[in-house]
Amino acid sequence: MRRSMLFLPGNNPNLLINGNCLGSDAVIFDLEDAVAPDQKDAARILVRNTMRYMDFRGVEMIVRINSIDTHYWKRDLDEVMPYKPSLILLPKTGTPADALAADEYMTALEQKLGFEKNTVGLMPLIETALGVENSFAIASATKRIQALFLGAEDLTADLQCKRTKEGREIEYARTRLVTAARAAGVDVYDTPFTDVNDDEGIVKDAELAKALGFTGKSSISPRHVEVINRVFTPTQKEIDYAYEVMDAIAEAKAQGKGAIALYGKMVDAPIVARAQRTIATAEALGIRRDMV
Amino acid sequence: MSKVVNSIREAVRLAGLKDGMTVSFHHHLRNGDYVLNMVMEEIAALGIRDLCVNASSLFDVHLPLTEHIRNGVVTNLISDYISGGIGRVLSTGILPNPIQFRTHGGRPFDISTGKTPIDVAFIAAPTADPMGNCSGKYGPSACGSLGYAFADAMYAKKVVVITDNLVPYPMQDFSISENYVDYVVTVDAIGNPKGIVSGTTKITRDPVGLVMAANAAKVIQASGLLKDGFSFQTGAGGATLAAAKFLKDIMLKEGIQGSFGLGGITGYMVDMLRSGCFRSLMDVQCFDLKAVESIREDPRHQEISALQYASPGSKSAVVDSLDVVLLGATEIDTDFNVNVHTDSNGYIMGGSGGHSDTSAGAKLSMIIAPMFRARLPIVTDRVSCISTPGRDIDVLVTQGGIAVNPKNGELTQRLKAAGLPxxxxxxxxxxxxxxxGKPAPVPKGDQVVAQVIGRNGDLLDQIYKPL
Incomplete structure (x- = not known):
């Protein structure tokens, strides 16, 4: 379950050491944009040691490495792969070949470390016009890919438009990415809302992302985590409905019926799949069915 | 008739101050106070020696006092709080006798019973009239409440009011009445407004502080105490103030109107009053300009004396009606004893103030502290100084979880049921x-430099000269 993903600058020890207390389902240790070129090696060591010594139970560890057009990315992977981050966030993924290049190096590292293939997942960061247009092909490039991730700041620069709070300039990219990810059977995460002082703006932006079909949303501020978690937590109504769907399916099965309707709507495979996802999230959060 | 005399020196003479006596001061002018230094300079010039100074708190602005100690003018010190700069000097053992730390409630109680009698009280007053009626709410050096000065005025043998804003008799809306006052002295300035109150008190932006604050607010919400009539005290620290903000949001959302906010009052508590979270504020000390303005303008914002605030011997004190208090700690041990007196090297850098008074009185006493500061863990096997005994502390909130004092089993169940960590x-x-890692113990010398006296007069701990 990843409702929220919080970026933590790889060169900020105070935040790294407290990263498991800030409430997000996942943290993204950032070795890329947050870290100046002359601090890349220090950040790499700090992140490696955080993963090695800190207890992050209950909080997933993701690492944003540098993009494959830099000379940092392989060294980034060399340092962090031994500590099994759940995902590597690969910036500026524009083509399936970019994802495959990372996959190939990660496969080699996994062999060297004696890990099973795909122990560490890959999450392409789509933040160029080319990446958006290639999003389905990227999402389907390798089984290592578990999710797509939208990065709106770089994307709007590439699109030569202004990034706004309302986000009309990224409407197409958002819906395109959700569609591509769902078509490829992977998750999809929304870009951070960057105004850390706009408490209403983050609510609207997170609600929009959920309405569009995103699995969760990233954040650059710990202050946004609680809102994101709240928005991406299934409501009691959604949870109750999911259980009703599963009850209806069980009943249909018991009665030997092939199809069944609930509240006048046919319960088909996608509805069942969604109900299962909702129940899995609710169970992970310890939310029970409302027995009224 | 006028009680105005020409100078501090004349007032000291007229008050009959002699070797071995006790003089007292309040700390409402905080780190902007000029009065303690001005008075002690005159006393020293008169050749008076072997005095006891009973000051409700001492700040670094009072460093000249250490010279009077070295010169034998002052040989005993009673205080509730001593800040880090002067505390470091006093920790080296320059006083021949240990400092007696009291609490904000214990100090006025001991003054009122005669346990620590005061011969001459010097009361810095931002506004006064020629007969000695005085207030902290008005004047260029306004500090708001004069709460800590009441017991001194009421029980000292002689009382000298020192002001930089003398107004015609009778002044309106006075705090301390003329019937306690013997002499009035005017001076150019009683303090530096910049050091008296801060412009604003700000909520922390530190994400770890905010996590602790949010958890603290959730603990209060889950405790069962947050309902109409709720009463609350918080400090002016970044994280405790942020907790007040989260609490305000919950109270407004749920339409809860509390009875009173207590304590040292910040602008943030004023906001809570104005937005309807409380019916009133009970104010023993103002921390910022907004609080000073509020106590002057808003009748719901009530000045109280330290006796009413926290005295353990009063027929009742406001702390006894308090539901929740949020406090800080430099250390807390596994028995929930709290240290707010010494730093990690064993030097004096604070004091109980109202810490142990409110902890003893409140139904729920909460400490907010990070798991570690710099490289030092906050939870220890045994605090280096017991400022507030663990029996009076209910909950410790950190970013890594919430620890509940095992004496409070019901609270543990409530917080667990609310899904708190x-x-x-x-x-x-x-x-x-x-x-x-586990820090090595800080080595201590043999000389006792301070005694920590609990609000009921019991000796809680002793502070030794660091090696």
């Missing part, structure tokens, strides 16, 4: 030490 304090200590 409850952790055993021993486990919290071990979890922190896995990151920081």
């Amino acid at each position: 409850i952790v055993d304090i021993q486990e919290l200590k071990e979890k922190t030490e896995r990151l920081t």
